[in-house]
Amino acid sequence: MKALVFPGQGSQFVGMGKELYDSRKEIKDLMDFSNEILGFDILKIMFEGTDEDLKKTKVTQPAIFIHSVAAVKAIDGTGAQMVAGHSLGEFSALVANGVLSFEDGLKLVSERALAMQEACDVNPSSMAAILGLDDAKVEEICASIGGVVVPANYNCPGQLVISGETKAVEEACNAMKEAGAKRALILPVNGAFHSPLMQPAQERLAAAIENAKFRKATIPVYQNITTTAVTNPDEIKKNLIAQLTGPVKWTQSVQNMIKDGATNFVEVGPGKTLQGLIKKINSEVTVASAI
Known part of the structure; x- marks a missing residue:
């Protein structure tokens, strides 16, 4: 079985999406629509901006989403039976499986980025x-520290x-090193993404999500919070x-996808980060880039 997986923040690069943009008229039209939805020329930043430009949260998250959805269009879904996304990538996955339209997905991603930036400030x-x-040792140390510090991304063992x-x-980093961590x-x-400090962003995003149209999924999405297959739009919402205040359980999600029959993972979007993580989770599955 084939699974499409979608990367999150950190996978952006200067020039991202330009080859896709030049490849087909329908992809060009879709990407041009992004500027209209967002109200600024994000494509110019993606194609010609600097690393610093692309690191701005209000740019990074929509840029990765646009690239990922354009890549889905380029491969026409290729008969996948399940999808998942790492953090931000979950929104791309929800366009791929028909839950969200491109326009609604991009609006939510933009709102999420602005809300998270506001909470960070x-x-x-x-x-x-x-x-x-x-994982258990990291959880134990976090729980022993005064103040707010929690496991946020379970990326791979x-x-x-x-x-x-x-x-x-x-x-916590000092305690992790003392406990034998190779690096902290x-x-x-x-x-502090995926922590209780994102509560203000969660409230703002919740309002936007409640106003967006969510459809029944055509194929299951393995969500970061539950790690199991979901198709019901109310549950997905x-x-x-x-997800904003809870951990990204990527290791557990991939393990469950494999348990449910996934043997071939295709990373859809910029970079190859997820392919490396999946190989560390299970070396027997095949991984590839969509484009």
Whole structure:
């Protein structure tokens, strides 16, 4: 069985989407529509901007979403039986399986980006990558630290990202190193994504999600929060809202997709990050880029 997987923030690069844009008229038209929806020329930034331009949250998230959906259109879905997305990538997955239209998906992604940036501005917060400790030990250390610090991304065995208040994240990193972590590296992000500090963003996004049209999925989506197959639009909405303050359980999602029959994973969107993670989760499956 084939699964389409969609990357999240961090996979952007200068020039992203230009080859897709030039490949077919219907893809060009779709991408041109992005500028109209957003009210600014995001394609110019994607094609000609700097790394710094692309790192701005209000640009990064829509840019990755646009690239991913254009790539889906380029491969025409190719008979996938399931989809999943890493954090932001979940919105791309929901366009691929018919739950959201491109326009509604892009509007929600834009609102999500602005809401997250606003929440980041309220509290000094950060994230850190922890390598070489098992998940249970990372969870135990986070729970022992004063202040807000939680597991945020279960990326693959031995690679977990934590998120929270800057001081608490720094304390947790020191404790992780003492516990034998190979690395405990503060990431260059300006907020505590997938932590309770995203509560203000969650409230703003929830209002936008409730006003968007969600359809029944044509194929299941394995959502970050539940890690299991979902097709019901009301359940998808609830999980999408919960995702902002809850962890991205990517390891568990991929494991469940494999358990349900996935043998071939195709990464749809910029970069190859998810292919590397999936191979670390299960070396027996095949992985590839869509384009």
